[in-house]
Amino acid sequence: xxxxHLYASVAEAFVLGLATGPVCLxxxxxxxxxxxxTQPQGLERHGKRLALFLAxxxxxxxxxxxxxxxxxxxxxxxxxxxxxxxxxxxxxxxxALLVYAAGWPHPRCGLVEPIENLxxxxxxxxxxxxxxxxxxxxxxxxxxPPFLVxxxxxxxxxxxxxxxxxxxxxxxxxxxxxxxxxxxxxxxxSPALVTVARMTSLLLAAWYGLSGxxxxxxxxxxx
Amino acid sequence: xxxxxxxxxxxxxxxxxALLTLPIALWSLLMFTPTFQSSSPNLHIGAVxxxxxxxxxxFMMMRTGSTYRWRRIFFVALGFLFPVGFITQLVAARxxxxxxxxxxxxxxxxxxxxxxxxxILPAAFARxxxxxxxxxxxxSNPHSIAVMIGLWFAFTLVxxxxxxxxxxxxxxxxxxxxxxxxxxxxxxxxxxLRLIPWAILLFVVLVSAAIYxxxxxxxxxxxxxxxxxxxxxxxxxxxxxVVFIVxxxxxxxxxxxxxxxxxxxxxxxxxxAFQSIFNKINPFExxxxxxxxxxxxxxxxACPTMALSAESIREGKTLLNCMKCGACVDSCKKDAxxxxxxxxxxxxxxxxxxxxFLYGTWAxxxxxxxxxxxxxxxxxxxxxxxx
Amino acid sequence: MRKRIPVVLAYAGATLTLLIAxxxxxxxxxxxxxxxxxxxxxxxxxxxxxTIARTYQRDGYRIVVYNPVRPHLLQGIEPFVQVVFxxxxxxxxxxxxxxxxxxxxxxxxxVTFAMDRRPGAKLRGNVVALxxxxxxxxxVGDESFSRMFVLVNNEVIVRVPFHPAVAKK
Numbered sequence: 049x050x051x052x053h054l055y056a057s058v059a060e061a062f063v064l065g066l067a068t069g070p071v072c073l074x075x076x077x078x079x080x081x082x083x084x085x086t087q088p089q090g091l092e093r094h095g096k097r098l099a100l101f102l103a104x105x106x107x108x109x110x111x112x113x114x115x116x117x118x119x120x121x122x123x124x125x126x127x128x129x130x131x132x133x134x135x136x137x138x139x140x141x142x143x144a145l146l147v148y149a150a151g152w153p154h155p156r157c158g159l160v161e162p163i164e165n166l167x168x169x170x171x172x173x174x175x176x177x178x179x180x181x182x183x184x185x186x187x188x189x190x191x192x193p194p195f196l197v198x199x200x201x202x203x204x205x206x207x208x209x210x211x212x213x214x215x216x217x218x219x220x221x222x223x224x225x226x227x228x229x230x231x232x233x234x235x236x237x238s239p240a241l242v243t244v245a246r247m248t249s250l251l252l253a254a255w256y257g258l259s260g261x262x263x264x265x266x267x268x269x270x271x
Numbered sequence: 272x273x274x275x276x277x278x279x280x281x282x283x284x285x286x287x288x289a290l291l292t293l294p295i296a297l298w299s300l301l302m303f304t305p306t307f308q309s310s311s312p313n314l315h316i317g318a319v320x321x322x323x324x325x326x327x328x329x330f331m332m333m334r335t336g337s338t339y340r341w342r343r344i345f346f347v348a349l350g351f352l353f354p355v356g357f358i359t360q361l362v363a364a365r366x367x368x369x370x371x372x373x374x375x376x377x378x379x380x381x382x383x384x385x386x387x388x389x390x391i392l393p394a395a396f397a398r399x400x401x402x403x404x405x406x407x408x409x410x411s412n413p414h415s416i417a418v419m420i421g422l423w424f425a426f427t428l429v430x431x432x433x434x435x436x437x438x439x440x441x442x443x444x445x446x447x448x449x450x451x452x453x454x455x456x457x458x459x460x461x462x463x464l465r466l467i468p469w470a471i472l473l474f475v476v477l478v479s480a481a482i483y484x485x486x487x488x489x490x491x492x493x494x495x496x497x498x499x500x501x502x503x504x505x506x507x508x509x510x511x512x513v514v515f516i517v518x519x520x521x522x523x524x525x526x527x528x529x530x531x532x533x534x535x536x537x538x539x540x541x542x543x544a545f546q547s548i549f550n551k552i553n554p555f556e557x558x559x560x561x562x563x564x565x566x567x568x569x570x571x572x573a574c575p576t577m578a579l580s581a582e583s584i585r586e587g588k589t590l591l592n593c594m595k596c597g598a599c600v601d602s603c604k605k606d607a608x609x610x611x612x613x614x615x616x617x618x619x620x621x622x623x624x625x626x627x628f629l630y631g632t633w634a635x636x637x638x639x640x641x642x643x644x645x646x647x648x649x650x651x652x653x654x655x656x657x658x
Numbered sequence: 659m660r661k662r663i664p665v666v667l668a669y670a671g672a673t674l675t676l677l678i679a680x681x682x683x684x685x686x687x688x689x690x691x692x693x694x695x696x697x698x699x700x701x702x703x704x705x706x707x708x709t710i711a712r713t714y715q716r717d718g719y720r721i722v723v724y725n726p727v728r729p730h731l732l733q734g735i736e737p738f739v740q741v742v743f744x745x746x747x748x749x750x751x752x753x754x755x756x757x758x759x760x761x762x763x764x765x766x767x768x769v770t771f772a773m774d775r776r777p778g779a780k781l782r783g784n785v786v787a788l789x790x791x792x793x794x795x796x797x798v799g800d801e802s803f804s805r806m807f808v809l810v811n812n813e814v815i816v817r818v819p820f821h822p823a824v825a826k827k
Contacts, residue, residue, distance in 0.1 A: 070396075075732055078477040243463055247470030248477075255478065262507075302683065366778065372800045373808035375705055376815055397730075398698055403705035407695055411811055416699075421690030425682040429675045483702060483730045504800075554671035614668030627672040631679040638683050 054210060058217040064198060065221025072222040076105075076187045078252050079141070083149040083183060084232045085245035094233030100180035102226065106219050107181075108188020112199060113215040114208065131267040138260030141186040142253045148179025149249030282336030292330040294630065299325050299637050306645065317648035324348075324644070325637045332629060336622075338597030339573075342436060343446060349640045350443020354497040356647030359654065361499055364411075369502035378405035381414035383498070384423045385441075385542040386488050388472055392480035401483045422639065429631045431553025432546045433595040435536055437636045440643060441494045441523075442536050449527035449575060456529045464538040465577045465592060472541035493518035493535055537576030537592065547592045555628040556611050557600060559587040560618040564607035570599035587617065595628070703727040704803055707740035707815070712761055718748035723759055726820070736804040736819045739792070741769065743814040749773050753783075759792070759818070767792055767818055771807055783807035785818050793819045 080101065087097050198218045205211045235241070283291075299322040306318040328341045335341075361368050370380055382404045393399045400406070400416060408415040426438050435442055475487040489501070490511060496519040503509050522535035536543055550556070559570075564584065571579045578593040589599075600608045609621035610628060678686060700706065707724050714721040724740040739759050743749060752772050756765040771783025785795040793805075795818065800806045804819045 071730075071732065074481045078474070078481055081477060082473060240466060244466050244469040244473065247467060248473045251470060251474040252478075255474075371808075372803065372806065373810040373815065376707060376803070376806070376808065376817075377810040377813070378701060378706065379811070393702070394699055398700060399702045400699050401702045404701065406699060406701065415691075417691040417694040418687075420694050421687050421692075422682075424690045425678060425686050429679050429682075481732050483704070483733045554668060554675065612668045612672055614664035614671075624672075627676065631672075631675040634676075634679040635682065 054213070057205070057210065057214055061198065061201075061214045061217035062221045064201075065218040066224070069222040069225035073225045076226075078255075079145065079183060079187055080226070080229055081232070082245040082248035082252065083145075083179070084229055085235070085237075086149060086242050086249070089233060089235070089237045091230065091233045094230055097180050098226065098229060101184035102219075102223050104181035104184025104186075105188035105223075106184075106216070108185040109215045109219045110212055111185075112189050113211045131263050135260045135263035135267065137186060137189055138256045138263065141183075142255075142257030142260060144179060144182050144186055145249050145253035145256065148183060149246060149253075283334055285334065288330055288333035291333045291626070292326060295329045295633055295637070296322075296326045298634050299641065302638050302641065303645065311649060313649040313652040314645065316652060317645035320648055321637075321641045321645040325633070325641050329629070329633055337601045338625065338629070339601045342596060343450065345636065345640065346436065346443040347447040347450070348443065349440050349644060350445075350447060352647035352651070353440040353443075353643050356643065356650045357498055359650045367502075368499050370499050371502045375403035375501075377411070378403065378409065379412045380404045381412060381499075382416045382419040383488070384419055385492060385494075385540070386485045387420065387423065388541060388545045389475050389479035389485045389487055392476060393483060396480075399483070401479060402485050402488075426635055426639070427546070427549045429635055430595070430628075431550045431555070432543070432593065433553075433555070433628075433632055434546050435540075435543050435594040436596040437632050438639060439536075440640070441497075442533060444494075444497070445523045445527040445533050445535050446575065448524050449531045449533055451528055452531060455531040457526075458530075460530065460532070460577065462577065462580060465590070467538050468540055468544035468592075471539065472544040475541055487541060490514060491518065493523050493539075495519075531575075532577065533575040536594070537578075543576075543592065543594075550591055550593065554613050555595065555624065556613060557589050557593060557595060557597075558609060558611040558617045559584055560607045560609060561585075561587050563605045563618075565605055567604070569602045569604065570608050573598040573602035704729050704733060704735050707742075707817070714757070716755075720744055721755060721757060723757065723761075726760075735802065736822075738804040738817045738819045741816045741818065743816070745812045746773070746809065746814060747812065749814065753814075756788070764789075769816060771814070771816075773814075781807045781809045781814065783816065785816065787818075787821070790821055791824050793821045795819075 084094065084097065087094060198215060201214065205214065303318040303322055306314055309315070325345065328345055332338055332341045358368055365371070365374065374380060380403045382402065386402055390400055390402060393401050402416065405412050405415050406417055408418055423434075426434050430437060471487075471491070475491070479486045488495075491514070493515060495512075495515040500512060500515055501508050503512050518535075518539075522539055526532075526534035532538075566581075566584070568581075570584070571577075571581075575596065575598060576592060576594060578590045579599060580590060583590050597610075600610060602608075609618050610625035611617055611621060612624040612627065615624070703709075704727065708727040709725050711723050711725045714723070720743075722742040722744065724742070726737060726739050728737045729735045741757060741759070743753060750773070752770070754768075754770045756768050758764060759766040765788050767788055768786040769783065770786075771781060774781065780799055782797050782799045783795075784797060785792070787794045795805055795807075798805055798807055800808050804817055806815065806817045808815050
């Protein structure tokens, strides 16, 4: 009986994930798509990067599953903390985008040198650090509405294992919607394209950063 | 910017120039004849002025062989006069330039073409237009989404990215400021600047699809300053307003003055990047005759949006973001930069390509830009109590 | 012959642009606009208020209730129900109505506002929620897309937000 109940819950999570997957892709898309365009061309490399990103996302989900289950029935009252968490996560995500997607200077990794002529592709851009796990983790705990819906449901389980399984099933379904991202692997990388992708990531970093500051400011000002 | 004066005092005789101008003159009369049925004498004056103006400029294009300097006169006039008419209409209708929320929920927000890229993904996947306008024209909002997109599509089929040189009613403002100083104060510009519009395009498309809001309109459009903007009623809307002012002052006034480039158009506008894609299907372009080119880089200096690089000139082409303004052609002292019809031989009958391009483009410009000018002139006359 | 094909196509393309330019004001613009209008697109419900659910006839005016608008999951607005009073000219000096929003036969909200017909006057009103599904609004004008009393184009548009507990469902 317990097994049937578990299977039903896993199925429920999977269906929920399939239904809300497009929203996950829409919310993660601004982070993932430009960042993937800065990664080297090739299906295999792309697949590895995407897999790492999704692994980071799963880690984020499961971490939150642990927290959610621990809070349990006290979850509604903990929503007062949500703006703080949301704001902080957006700020950290902005920082991560700056560091990884924009190719911030790192002792072990080089900057992309300014290229005077961006028409030809005979100058290969240096590869920046991937950041797949970090970006995946941060988008995994970004408290987007589908994630919160799953969180409320997961908190109702009687044991941690069930909560983790629920989130893993939810994650698997949403991850399916990321498959089209692999089509970016076929786009020919040029210095111009990589530069555009990096610039977009910088803009997104500014967007998330300002959004995080606004959320925290409103929380501090208005309570 | 390098001089774009005509290469010879007269390129073509008066009679021949007049003959070539005749179709445009007739077209202008045809376009503005309905205007004379109006009872407003100001509108009649505006219509006559525009007919003479557009026909006269085209005549000079034929007479001198230059395109850029005459086109620029029209374009700057459009850029500065459009806000006059538009703002006056807004103030007359609602007493303010700001859009109150009730106008948004009643579908009264006039549609601006610049938001088009942001609408694509939500429209494609959810059949939803994330813009507070109306699909069909109404009594209170004739600038509906269907009308404006229909207009934009027709223009794009005819001229590709030349929209940015002949149709956009904002670009003329910065082109005007770019033409003030004799020499640029800032001359060295990083070539990566021309990639920023693509990044902004990708950004607004993705984020607009994520949050179902026209992000460019709400946060990044400098021209809110001379058209309309969300009413300032909160910290967020106040911040938006400040951003619009800063972007306008920087990208449309100060930087064009300092660099003599169209900095908003070439280094910021995501719609321009979007419109560049349509250059691929447009039959007209500018090419370079490598046998005549001496790599003097006058064309690169003349180009207002850095649509030329040393590499592209070596290949005999412009970059994708060329807006076909003609500045490079007019500045070239060796006649190496030429108008070209794709599929024909480069530099063989370039004037024919130019004529074919100009007839279609100037006809559209007269129809749309000309009517904006006529209405704005009529409004100006009304404001100064002329009639 | 094969060398002539690109040239022929080139001039055909150029001629086509001239034809398009000539036909635009007379036919093409209308055709393109009609095509856009027939594409089955709609304005986002956060702006349009959604689709009409039911209409209640009163003495000279109508109360039009719209279907609930639940914004897209990442949109920054609350779920709401739009109610429109029209035409404004037929509204009494004080509007006091109890309205069934969900069509279950029971009144859900009590709406009151005074019609201020002075030019430029801003409308303000009250909504008292009669059940736990909706949120009460006191002296509200044009606060946000989800909570408003506004007068525009011969209509009074009222937007009543769902109660936060219901909105989260």
